[in-house]
Amino acid sequence: MNTPNRTDFRFSERLRVRWSEVDAQKVVFNAHYLSYFDTAIAGYWRALALPYEATLAALDGDLFVRKASLEYRSSARYDDLLDVGIRCRRIGNSSISFDAVAWRGATTVVAGELVYVFTDAAGQVPRPVPAALRTALERYEAGAPAVEVKVGRWAELGRDAQAIRS
Template sequence: MARSDFRFSYPKRVRYSEIDAQAVVFNARYLDYLDIAMTEYLRAAGVPDPGGAEGLAQFVIARTTIDYKASIRLEEVVDLCVRLVRAGRTSLTFAFEFHGHGKGEDLRALGETVQVHIGADRAPSPLPDDYVALFERYEGRSLRA
């Protein structure tokens, strides 16, 4: 995907605690970055409870893939980009990319994460139509598969 395909991005500065012995971001931290990006994306889209603490919409991660393209270094600022690609019956599929801040197509990592909506019994549950509509308004397009 082109950087311009992402309506949402969030700048994140790399801190010392996030790097490894080579002074680059430790691979497991990319999931932390994705978590930050997802929370901020949900806020931007207007989700009233992005952390799910009040039970408005509970999700579990079904799958996440990451392709590492180039290192991210200490003190560097990266743009964490997220886009909702598809809404299925019970799941949401998001694409994400991390780019050097303000550097256009300076791709550092990309991937996809699938989150499954669950009910009180913790079993997959159909996505509420009003929840999907919130994202369709934000993304400006239909998301149903």
């Protein structure tokens, strides 16, 4: 697995290593890195301005982890500040692949890949990634703003603005 550069990531979330995450070797216990990545994925959804639960309900779907792989490069220790980068690398027919990296300063601590499968909400059967979600992810990763603010008359913008007001 190649280590992506920080500049390859539009989104990162800063986390501090807590005492409860350190093992007898005085380093972060390996399983906690998946928790760090999960926390950063939640932040990624906020950066997209797509509340996770409401967005998936509106799409009548859900996302399930299909694959999670980690490659350890260094160790994080109690009270370290980690920057956890997340980026959408690929959108397949029903899957979405993310790269995740945790850095301590300039040092890569762990790099990983997370693959999610989009499914119908009830039966957990894979479905194609909805076009609206695909577009939102692609636009965000291309640098487009997650939200756009327009000022205008209610007669022009009211239909779209009503959802925000309610």
